[in-house]
Amino acid sequence: MSHAIAKPGAEVRLEGIGKRYGAVQAVKPLDLVIEGGTLVTLLGPSGCGKTTLLRMIAGLEQATDGRLFIGGRDVTLLPAGARNVSMVFQSYALFPHMNVLDNVAYGLVSSGMRKRDAHGRAEAALETVGLKGFGGRLPSEMSGGQQQRVAVARALVLEPEVLLFDEPLSNLDARLRRSMREEIRALQQRLGLTVVYVTHDQSEALAVSDRIVVMRNAEIAQAGTPEELYSQPNSVFVATFMGEANRVSGRIEAIIGDRARVALGGLVLDLPARGLPAGPVDIVIRPEAVRVAAPGQDALPARVARATYMGSHAECHFETEVGPVFVVAPRTAARLRPGEEVGLVLDPEGVVLVAP
Template identity: 60%
Template sequence: MTTNAGSVTFQNVRKSFGSFTAIHDLSLTVEPGTLVTLLGPSGCGKTTTLRMLAGLEHPTSGRILIGGKDVTMLPANERDVSMVFQSYALFPHMNSLDNVAYGLESSGLPRRQARQKAEHGLELVGLAGMGGRLPAELSGGQQQRVAVARALVLEPQVLLLDEPLSNLDARLRRRVRTEIRELQQRLQFTAVYVTHDQDEALAVSDQIIVMKDGEIAQQGSPRELYEAPASPFIADFIGEANVVPCEVIDVSGNEATVSIEGLQHIVPARGARPGRNQLAVRPSAITLEPAETAAFPGRISHAAYLGDHIEYEAETSGGTLFIVDPSVDRPLAPGTRVAIGLKNRGIAIIAQ
């Protein structure tokens, strides 16, 4: 199977349905051989964007290019993309090999060659020797891999994945998302992946494009979005975060000294200026100390034991904080008075 990775470009794309505008002036680029995830809550426009790329919808204005070619008004069958659907869309009466070979045979490839390529496709996704099984004889994860193989054997410039793991249970989702990422890195195909699951996006992506209300809220690598959120929305959507008010006391080079409820802490400056601001504080970045220490005071209002950690809510004068504490050997009961401290990582000034 050859690599045929192409780039994707949206230039000032707008999509309206009657008086409702689903996508506002969208511009983005996906580099060849990368996996880019469109992430966002329901109704943000991510699926509409994917459907326009697939040719299932056409933009109201703007241009879409694949591999440098303008495909804005081309039908789906002329775009050199393949799509893996949420439902997998396998033919139940065909075995795995026939499902994978179907698109090849439909495009005119001789049956023998089509089946050879289909066997290779199944081997690539770890299903060698399972071509004779019907979809009903496969697990959910195996069905998903058949759908990926069926798309890959067509050697598209771009592979589109629309919520591909939503039908799997949590443990299987973790395993299959790892398999998708390893396969993409090994074969170096271009992929555009749609999900509303933040953990999934962090695990599989080279770049994440977070969408909100038909626009790009922020884009960057998983680490950039997690460690340097551009807004309270991003801070809370990419992993949970406590968004708390702070006072930037001093900025020196790349570091800023901030005060939270009287507790001073040094964080990356990110262009901040002295004055009122907001901090994104990850639940795992908060420490709970005995009430008499120098950190600012709080009171445990809720505690939930989850095996390898305990989730707490703590009431403070600045509001309720959500805390993840790995110290399961010393649980704190609701009503316990504590002092809130901060670790060195997992805290960021929210860009203004």
Template identity: 50%
Template sequence: MAAEAAPPHLELHGLEKRFGATRAVQALSLSVGKGELIGLLGPSGCGKTTTLRMIGGLMPATDGRIIVAGRDVTALPPHRRDMGIVFQNYALFPHMDVAQNLSFGLEMRKIPADERQQRVQRALAMVRLEAFAARKPRELSGGQQQRVALARALVIEPSILLLDEPLSNLDANLREEMRNEIRDIQQRLGITAVFVTHDQAEALAICDRIAVMRAGVLEQLGTPFEIYERPANEFVAGFVGRVNRAAGHRGADGRLLLGDVVLQGTGHAGAGPVTIMIRPHRIRLTDTPPEGIGWNSATGTVTRRTFVGDLLSIEVALGPASLLVEQHTFAGAVVAGPGDAVRLAWRAEDTLVFPASPAGVFPAPPAGVFPA
């Protein structure tokens, strides 16, 4: 007899938030398992932070329900939801030292003094800040302040951890270090977490699943692999990672055309105008056409070459389109320059095909490439 699946720890049922006539979050439903880290990913204004604030009780929902471990918490105030929150700006009390910042939430919950001290020490050890207990926030670096904010959220031993773009104020190297540290602590504690970010790399690196949002609507929910490799639509494909975007056409006979070039691709677009999307790092420069079925191959002309450290970014004119190719650099490599004719090759399964979007919905960026 197969074991029954564990019930979800956090459930959103038809969650909505309206500001007048504006629907900031629209009928959002999803479930989060115990110990799962789910990311809310999307551009500014997509509703991800509004969703997090409704989950945490910082903003009332217009409609829908929020269920935690089978209990409806939709109408409960924040302090009765058993959730810890890490804010984008950390929101530390400047007049309190680190230990006092951590202890404050425990005092509000009337935790006895001895237990408060033990919990604070455990939380400081968890984020490796035992030696900084007596310092004020202004005496800490950005990364240390982030650790204090994380420890303050965890010291109350919540059942759910909410993180609202917690890494946005850190430099690139520290962001990577802190995202790994957050993931390690989350997994070690086995705590359910909701992580809000607009950074695709962060979401792909640490989340078990990602909910991609646009204009208050959930566009796709899936694992990082599913979101990246099998995007549900043109928006998801373009928002998560870098991708070439070109206008094509699928004939009544099923042939996929990019200008005069016949391609093979994956997708469910019917006959008529389509959008063809290919990730730059999936295209290779080659001297000979690839053998066997399942490959696309075409000849174009290099229009620009840009050195960006570990990569060469090469723009190639291919019929009506301009495709970006990302090629790793290494000593002695021979690469094509502007004006050179080159042959491109990429797998058919890396050619994503979607129905052409209405004008103005997905404006084409320069060189047909979505920004990272």
């Protein structure tokens, strides 16, 4: 007898959703559509509103503004248990006195399902997350990564329309985090789940997401695909939150069509104008978009501040006329000596204009 584990994911639609605690606006009213079967990450610093937003989707917080639809159904006023969503918490929240099978089956049994049927579904869920045969163990007999999978199985067994993750990997070490995020992504794609995932780790967000929603000060700063947010940030905040970025000041001297002629120190660059007017402009330069060369007319003059050998690459800090510039370079660049004069050649692909 086969057990279905998850239905195709449902669309989540937020219309003017907001949350106030007295005079404090935890989430300013916002609109957001999460397409069915996609993984969308809410990314941002502590206190930006991402977890409050997740808890409103879960029904653990009541929205004070707007309406919330899951699969086309208005669930704004429904309690958590009536929403058909499941949440995986940072702490996993497993019952230490129950074995793994009973932990996974708990939600089904408590909602009235016969224990034998619930155990059958729980076995199928454990197999889905790669834990076939682990049902008899106690949580304390399992590693952090295995406990994380049990928490995912417990959420999956309820066949939710939407699966919610709140900082699910923050208790794991770096290597395990990397393999677990790949597992979560593969599972989401295989089952066609709708997943809303909260993290403050941008590499995690880049690795798992179809779309990323960057939040700041209780509102959406920018939403888009990982590639859009990395290569076309609309603010310095988004640029620096989506990875390492040098922020320097330049000047748009002329706009020709949709291109801008930009003065950066002694260099003149031709870049996408992105709708910005002539005048002062902030320029974001990705560390991997800079090549270290001999001083020359098409290079930004720079002086080595320090160069650090990192195994697979070198991390170099330079002083330039437009400010400090951090560069990720081939490991041979670690031989550069402080005070040495070099030229920095910029790859336009990694240089972006943003409004000051």
